Amino acid sequence: MSKEIKRELEKIEIPLELHPRVKLGVAKAKQEAIEDVRPTKDTRQLSYKRNKKVAGIAAASILAITLSSGFIHPGMNQVLASTPLLGGIYEKFGDKIGMHLAEQNLVTELDQAITQNGITVKLTNVYFDGDVVSITGNVSGDLSKDHNEPGEVSFDVNFENNKGDNDPWLNGKSASLQEAATGYDFQWKLNYPYKDMSEEFTLPISIHNINGIKGDWNFNVPITQEQSKALVINQSQSYDNDGVMITIKELKHAEATSTLTFETISTFKGDHIDLGKAMDENGTVLFNHANNTRLSSGKVDEGYQQALRISIDKIAEGTKAITFYPKVSIADPTVQQQLTTSSFTLESERTDLAIEVHSVKQEGDKLILDYHFQGLAEDMSNHKFEIIHHNLSYAFTLVDKDFVDKIDPENPVPPEGHSITRNEVKVIDKNNHQFQAVFDLKGEERYKNFSLEDAVLQMDFYSFNGTKELAPFTVELPQD
Template sequence: MDKEKVRRYIDQIDVPKEDVLNAITKGIKKGRYTKKRYSKQKKILVCCMTTVLMFGIIFLMGWVINPKVNQVLAKVPFIGEIYEKFDDELGVKLAEKNLVTELNQDITKNGVTVELNDVYFDGNIVSIIGQVNGDLKTEEISFDVNFENNKGDNDPWLNGKSMDIEQSGDGYDFQWRLEYPHKVIKESFTLPITIHAINNIKGSWNFNIPITQEVNQVLAINQLKEFPNDQIKINIHEINQAQASSTIVFETVSAYKDDHIDFYKAIDNKGNELFNYENSTRISSSKSGDGYHLTLRKNMESIDKGAESITLYPYMEITELPVQKLLNVSTFEMKSKRTALSIKVKNIIKEENKVIIDFQFQGLSKKWREDHHFNILLNNLSYSFKLIDNDISNSLVSRSKVKILDKDTNDFQSIFVLENNQVENFSLQKTILEFDFTGFIDIKTLEPFTLYLPN
């Protein structure tokens, strides 16, 4: 039988798509088929599997496969492999459960084609898999993109957005992972996507992506934990159990507006770690009589059905306003308002177009002596000082070069270089030195506390 006759026979075969997909999915997960009493439908599955295997053999012998069979096989949950490629365990789990939606939407503009292939929505996470190819002129891929008809950096979908990219054939596979930004999670909606440019190639790649997830179980918690010494409170509102992940919604209350309170770890009573330094999505903020309120949502691993409690490990990051001092004297001390940190200025010299300040950084914790943290310390110091014109409250120099005078005693020297137009009228007596302690305040871990899950 010649090649064309085989092609015609194959084209006439009607492939039962769903049956083949389900059968192969079970085979992948179990690694074998168990012996059972076959119904009429299961007999069809066996026939289909035999047909697929026969086509695979023909392909290996160099024959051309029927496009129908290709379409079916392309949609087999080998789709999970793309998530493995991007180290996305959540995607792999959802692919195994057939909870990934196929898109197959593509647009070509100015020689560049973008195809969006698959999407999933679980708990707080939306993931979109796509491919880009064409005249990209570089191996690095960047997208100027907005979601839900938002514009620029004010797009809430860009907060927490990440992208992974891998070369694939003549193009690149990519994955966008987005954190759902709104307070109420919809189970289904359409997400407009606008790509304005790719690698500075302008176009207008516009997509409307259907987003859906299975009905979730919401556990009402409403448990309050207070930390009076730190003037903060944490109120756990609810836990949302999705199909392959969970989310926790909680509210923090602080006496200080810019303090950040969050959890760095959560462990259930069986010892399962539910997250470790996972980012949180900001849902809302407000101010009332008891302080500044911030509501957050954090993604977690799926909670074990037998779990009875979860222990949360909170932390806080302190933020304070910069400290200022007029340079009308050559020695003085600048103190942090909320910590034991201080800057002791020992000497100030004006030398041509340079202002040179010798100082000692007091109160630093031991961690800053480690090589890695010490390098961070030097970098942060170069950005934390500012020279400000006292008459017009305008920054003169916002960065300095930092030299080490004595590492053991944390003695340093900051060198500020004035612009040519600043030198003539510059006066130390009319200049303010500003220092921001925030980048040097250690994160404070708070006492863990336990949530008891409702039955």
């Protein structure tokens, strides 16, 4: 509640015709509202006001009573006319969670504004529910100095004093923008990135430039949510033939959402295991292809472990069981062949896919390979074929044999000047999956001193393996 509203509440005279109990409630509400006022401490980043439940309910009581009685203080009438509905900003962005939390007075109002180099950034509201942090604000000023299209605003921003892309708050960050009366309203949604969740903290925000305009728009945003109810589950499901184990660890219920923490273990390095969908015992879909937050990963005795958290719609009270539909994206080690022979086969180590090369020849500055892609589905759709055709442009790497061992497997960047990572794909026989790869030896990626005898052809099957759906499994939820 703003201080202006609280000042006007202080001025309200209680109508004589109100019932004594109502008069007592209004008087108490006025006192609680007045006591909630706190002095501002920062003159550059103005004050913030947390919407406490008691103050919110008190204000709502006064407004309801005064409106129903036909009595509105002139000063209060002016304040009400100039005070926007808090949930309106979330309705503008189609954020049902924000709308619900605004109704429950669980959104923190901010009044932090900074102007630099003709650009003003004002942060207006923040909420924290489950593992979702939402920050709304407005940006205005001369935003046309960069090469952005009209109606486009780009922020170079970091959180918690991190720098560049090495910022865990940027993983899964989404941004929405809407034109406003002055400038643009924006909403950032962040996933809380840490395993141990703090329910009250301050989040530093550093905006380095806006549409290429440099500055230091630095804020400290207070973030809080009410304590969540946690259900410890610890139920596991194994898929021995696929080298996969999934453990549902914990389910937490916040005000508007629920969060699920689970752990995956794979025998194979690089496999990506996920929960594609979940349904309760009544057939209600709880989530479908939602984004995860990775909390930890590493090598354990059983294989390669990841701890993940997913935010979903709030699960109804009394839900007894949840059925999960897992899936796995199969990793595949890169295979290679030195080009000392003109015919050979590159075979996937984990699938039935294979590249059978029929000929290798150099024509001037071009290296040409004719090959048959084995193991693809015979009844492939045109859309699927187009995807494969596109992916083949990046599936091969041509590299000097003296540099193969210098490529970091954890960050496989090909050596500049001694490799080519893209080829032109020509379809020889679509029905029989026969293709031709053409490498430009003196194109954008130059291969210095190329010779067939010293060249190695590498193949990555990962983008062709697809995702395998695993059998669904059901966990029983602990009941109070």
